[in-house]
Structure formats: structure tokens, C-alpha cells
Amino acid sequence: MIKADGLTKRYGRDTVVNDLSFTCQRGEVLGFLGPNGAGKSTTMKMVTGFVAPSAGRAEVCGHDIATDGLAARRKIGYLPEGAPCYAEMTPGSFLAFIADIRGLRGEKRTQRLEEVADRLHLGPVLGQSIETLSKGFKRRVGLAQAILHDPDVLILDEPTDGLDPNQKHEVRELIRSMSADKLIVISTHILEEVEAVCSRAIIIANGEILADDTPHTLAGRSRYHNAVRLTIGDGTGIDEVIAAIERLDSVDTTESDRDHGSIIVVARSGSADMRTWQDVANLVQSNDWTIESLQLEAGRLDEVFRQITRGENS
Amino acid sequence: MNIISAILRRELQSYFATPVAYVFIVIFLVLMGTFTFYLGGFYEQGQADLRSFFNFHPWLYLFLVPAISMRLWAEERKSGSVELLMTLPVTPWQAVLGKFLAAWAFTGIALTLTFPIWITVNYLGNPDNGTIFAAYIGSLLMAGGFLAIGSCVSAITRNQVIAFVISIVVCFGFLLSGFPMVLDVFRGWLPQVIVDAVASLSFLSHFSNISRGVIDFRDLVYFGLVIGTFLYANTIILQWKQAD
Numbered sequence: 001m002i003k004a005d006g007l008t009k010r011y012g013r014d015t016v017v018n019d020l021s022f023t024c025q026r027g028e029v030l031g032f033l034g035p036n037g038a039g040k041s042t043t044m045k046m047v048t049g050f051v052a053p054s055a056g057r058a059e060v061c062g063h064d065i066a067t068d069g070l071a072a073r074r075k076i077g078y079l080p081e082g083a084p085c086y087a088e089m090t091p092g093s094f095l096a097f098i099a100d101i102r103g104l105r106g107e108k109r110t111q112r113l114e115e116v117a118d119r120l121h122l123g124p125v126l127g128q129s130i131e132t133l134s135k136g137f138k139r140r141v142g143l144a145q146a147i148l149h150d151p152d153v154l155i156l157d158e159p160t161d162g163l164d165p166n167q168k169h170e171v172r173e174l175i176r177s178m179s180a181d182k183l184i185v186i187s188t189h190i191l192e193e194v195e196a197v198c199s200r201a202i203i204i205a206n207g208e209i210l211a212d213d214t215p216h217t218l219a220g221r222s223r224y225h226n227a228v229r230l231t232i233g234d235g236t237g238i239d240e241v242i243a244a245i246e247r248l249d250s251v252d253t254t255e256s257d258r259d260h261g262s263i264i265v266v267a268r269s270g271s272a273d274m275r276t277w278q279d280v281a282n283l284v285q286s287n288d289w290t291i292e293s294l295q296l297e298a299g300r301l302d303e304v305f306r307q308i309t310r311g312e313n314s
Numbered sequence: 315m316n317i318i319s320a321i322l323r324r325e326l327q328s329y330f331a332t333p334v335a336y337v338f339i340v341i342f343l344v345l346m347g348t349f350t351f352y353l354g355g356f357y358e359q360g361q362a363d364l365r366s367f368f369n370f371h372p373w374l375y376l377f378l379v380p381a382i383s384m385r386l387w388a389e390e391r392k393s394g395s396v397e398l399l400m401t402l403p404v405t406p407w408q409a410v411l412g413k414f415l416a417a418w419a420f421t422g423i424a425l426t427l428t429f430p431i432w433i434t435v436n437y438l439g440n441p442d443n444g445t446i447f448a449a450y451i452g453s454l455l456m457a458g459g460f461l462a463i464g465s466c467v468s469a470i471t472r473n474q475v476i477a478f479v480i481s482i483v484v485c486f487g488f489l490l491s492g493f494p495m496v497l498d499v500f501r502g503w504l505p506q507v508i509v510d511a512v513a514s515l516s517f518l519s520h521f522s523n524i525s526r527g528v529i530d531f532r533d534l535v536y537f538g539l540v541i542g543t544f545l546y547a548n549t550i551i552l553q554w555k556q557a558d
């Protein structure tokens with residue numbers, strides 16, 4: 001549904017997006033992940049046609065954004081970074097304006113306006129001017145505007161930025177609930193968000209794609225993939241435990257926090273899933289150690305993210 | 315058409331959502347009145363017409379119209395809402411035209427509210443209402459020309475003050491080019507054709523034609539061309555900014 005081919009943007013001598021290509025399909029929730037200034041917003045602005053690329057092209061639902069932009073933009077719902085809107089308007093009149101522009105009429109129009117107001121809990125503030133709303137409400141007005149025409153492609157630039165944890169949760173729920181029959185692209189620098197909602201993550205830094213995979217596979221690149229976290233109880237010596245564990249074949253190394261009696265056992269790379277966990281569990285049983293917990297780690301996306309983006313920067 | 319009218323209505327709604335519109339209209343009416351009755355010597359002329367009223371329009375517009383037009387695009391750029399507007403299924407032409415027509419309609423409302431002056435002159439004597447009507451049309455057309463210039467300038471910057479000042483300078487140029495004083499400067503060293511061309515660019519000469527009650531096709535075409543040209547430039551600037 002979106003096809004980007006060699007998208008490039010230069011500002012003066014700076015290349016902020018460099019030869020970016022990707023395609024994505026209905027049903028995907030694609031997360032653009034990258035540090036601030038990576039070029040996520042610029043890429044989204046090019047895909048939505050607000051910024052013209054210096055080179056390359058983008059296509060949305062088969063419509064070239066440069067030559068057939070109007071048709072492409074009809075398919076897109078877009079929340080720009082910071083959710084800009086007309087501050088002096090009320091959410092009610094603002095959404096009515098968007099409905100007019102989107103060509104919604106009659107029954108359908110009333111029904112969609114009611115539905116988005118309901119879904120984003122805008123009811124109580126529909127008649128209050130947008131500039132007097134809290135940040136959370138402003139963001140929700142922006143989201144309401146983006147989904148009003150029930151678009152095939154939804155592009156959301158940092159949809160949960162500046163929201164409190166409850167609001168973040170609600171927005172993620174909303175994204176999940178809509179993901180089945182749409183293509184949703186979000187940008188974020190919050191890793192838990194990618195794990196929570198995305199079916200695919202593209203890591204960008206300095207305008208280039210560094211990784212493109214499912215969050216699960218990406219986390220698998222972590223050195224903590226298949227690691228085991230155990231907390232030992234009273235009466236068991238931490239040194240004895242560490243020494244015994246480090247002799248295991250499936251273990252690479254351990255990291256320990258003596259004050260809390262916790263140990264992270266890093267799996268040797270190439271060992272089968274769960275193998276390290278099994279070995280450690282057996283060891284615990286045969287030595288009769290008292291332990292409080294024994295957990296398997298899937299891997300840490302934040303660590304992979306740091307590893308990938310740092311490697312590029314330095 | 316629906317899209318243009320949606321933008322027009324939204325824009326007009328925004329004017330009246332803040333006190334700015336009311337303040338503007340009050341200032342516009344007060345200045346109109348002051349100029350006409352005190353500076354223009356409305357009573358002293360002892361004539362039942364509105365010439366002293368319309369004579370001041372170009373000069374009043376010079377400052378008041380850029381005050382309306384400066385926000386058209388600069389404000390959208392500043393608040394970032396331009397990104398929202400231009401990623402909706404709207405063409406640059408529709409956006410430019412919708413906004414321009416809203417500003418023009420607003421000016422039309424302000425101008426209409428000067429009707430007490432017209433009532434006064436009808437009460438005092440028997441003016442030629444046809445001429446007055448023509449002058450109103452001319453005034454509105456001239457305001458449209460100023461607005462098109464201001465809208466185009468406003469698209470260049472995100473700073474409303476800069477948009478205001480540059481608009482005044484450009485509009486001033488369009489007013490001055492018809493002044494004998496300015497034309498004399500050119501007359502010394504430029505061929506007559508060019509001097510005539512410069513003179514024909516002036517808002518003043520075209521407006522004074524119409525305000526005398528003669529609605530000449532050429533004057534209408536002139537204002538139409540000015541408006542069209544600057545609005546076209548406006549859309550070009552918007553597209554430039556995209557590729558910037």
C-alpha cells in the first residue's frame with residue numbers, strides 16, 4: 001500500500017533522509033523507530049506529500065504522491081508531529097470542517113463524527129476552543145481528524161508523545177483495534193510502544209534504514225536473547241551459584257547484582273531456545289538452591305536499538 | 315467547489331472566533347468616518363456625493379488590508395497547521411482561493427458596514443446612487459487586488475509582521491505608480507510607452523475611473539488580472555516551499 005523508492009531529502013548540504021526504500025501492506029503496523037533527528041518525520045512528510053523529495057518517489061495505494069497526490073491523499077489519514085490544528089476552533093467545528101473537506105455527507109457524516117468523538121472520548125470538550133484543551137485532548141483531536149474518513153492508510157507521527165500512561169495505553173488500544181484492515185505507520189522513539197503495537201519495525205538513524213524486521217526478531221539480536229534472570233533466596237551463596245552456572249556449556253557469561261541477589265545468565269550465542277533456561281533450572285534442582293524467581297528473557301529491544309544506532313553514529 | 319467553500323467558511327469562522335475581526339471593523343469604520351468628515355471636508359464641499367469618502371479608500375487599504383492578509387499563510391506556517399491543510403485532499407489552488415475569498419468577503423462585510431455614510435448623504439441631498447454603487451464596486455475590486463498581493467506575500471514567511479511590512483511596500487508601489495510626481499521621474503529618460511505602462515499598472519488610475527461612475531471593461535479586467543496573477547504566484551510559492 002505504501003511503496004517508497006529511494007526517498008532522499010537534502011536541506012542545503014545536509015542529507016536528512018538518504019535513499020530510503022520500503023514497501024508495506026494492509027494489516028501491518030509499521031513502526032519507524034529512531035533517535036531524534038533521524039529523519040522519521042521528514043520521511044512521513046514526503047510520503048504524505050507535504051515535502052517534496054530531493055530524489056526518489058513514493059506511492060500510496062498505487063497513486064504516485066508527486067503526480068497523483070490528490071488521489072493518494074484521499075487514502076491517507078495523517079497526524080503530523082505535534083498534532084497541529086486550528087487553535088481558535090472548537091473540536092466540533094474543526095472535525096466538521098475536516099468532514100466537509102473529506103466529502104462526507106448526510107447520514108455517513110453524522111455517523112462518522114459521532115463515532116470518532118465517541119472513540120476518542122471527545123464528547124465533553126466538543127464545544128470548547130482547542131487552545132484551551134489539555135495536551136492529551138489536543139492529541140486526541142488530531143487523531144480524530146486523521147481517522148475521520150476511515151482511511152486505508154494511517155500515518156501517525158509520534159501519536160503518544162506527551163501523553164500520560166493511561167492516555168498512551170488508550171491510543172495503543174485504538175491503533176491495535178484498527179490495525180486489521182488498514183496499514184498503519186507510526187513513528188516513535190519509545191521502544192515499548194513498538195513492542196506493544198507494531199508488527200514490524202524499521203530502525204532509522206541519520207536518514208538511513210539500519211534494520212527492518214519484526215520487533216520479536218529484532219529483540220532476538222539482543223545479547224540478552226534467551227538469557228535467564230534468577231533471584232536467589234537467603235541461605236544460598238551467590239558466588240557458589242555463579243561459579244556453577246558459568247561452567248555450563250550453554251552459558252556465555254553472567255552479570256550479577258549482589259545487593260539484590262539477582263543474576264542474569266547470558267546464553268552462549270547459537271544455543272537453542274530455552275536450552276540455557278533448562279540447564280540452569282536443572283542445576284538449581286540438583287544443588288537444591290533456594291531461589292525466588294527464574295525467568296526467561298526474550299531480549300531487550302532497547303539494547304539492540306542502542307547497539308544498532310550507536311554503531312552507525314560513531 | 316465544496317472544498318473551496320469549506321475552506322472559505324472555516325477561515326471566516328476563524329476571523330470571528332477572536333476579537334480581532336470586531337476590533338478591525340471598528341477601526342475601519344472609525345477611520346473611514348474620520349477621514350471623510352474631517353479630513354475630506356465632506357460638509358465643506360457642499361455637494362451630495364461620496365467623493366471625499368472614496369478618495370481615502372486607497373490609502374486606508376494600504377494599511378488595513380495587509381493587516382487582514384498578513385495572517386492568511388504566515389499564521390498557518392507558524393502554527394504548523396499548513397501541514398494539516400496541505401496533506402488533506404486539497405489542491406493549492408483550492409486552498410489559495412478559499413482563503414482569499416474569505417478575506418475578501420470579510421473586507422466586503424466591513425465595507426458594507428459603511429452604509430450609514432451613504433444614508434447620510436442621501437438624507438442631505440440627492441446624490442447619484444449609480445455612481446456611488448459603482449464606486450463601491452471599484453473599492454471592493456481594489457481591496458481584492460491589495461488582498462491578493464498580501465496573501466501572496468504572506469505565503470513567503472512565517473512571520474506576520476514581516477508579511478505586513480512587505481505587503482505595504484508592494485501595495486504602495488502599486489499605488490504610487492500612477493502619481494504624476496513618480497511618472498515625471500520616469501518621463502525624463504524612459505520612452506513614453508513604458509511610462510504609460512507603469513501608469514496603467516496603478517490602482518489609483520483604475521479606481522478613480524470606476525469611482526467616477528464609469529465601469530469600464532478594461533478596469534475590471536485590470537483588477538481581475540492583478541488578483542489572478544498574485545494568486546497564481548501564491549500557489550507557486552506554496553509549491554516552492556514544499557520542495558525547499
Ligand SMILES: Nc1ncnc2c1ncn2[C@@H]1O[C@H](COP(=O)(O)OP(=O)(O)O)[C@@H](O)[C@H]1O
Pocket residue numbers: 011016034035036037038039040041042043
Ligand atoms: N525544514 C528543514 N530545514 C532544515 N533542516 C531540517 C528541516 N526539517 C528537518 N530538518 C532536519 O532534518 C533532520 C531530521 O529531522 P526529522 O525528520 O524531524 O527527525 P525525527 O522526526 O526523526 O526526529 C533533523 O536534523 C532536522 O534538523
Ligand SMILES: [Mg+2]
Pocket residue numbers: 037040041042081157
Ligand atoms: Mg519527528
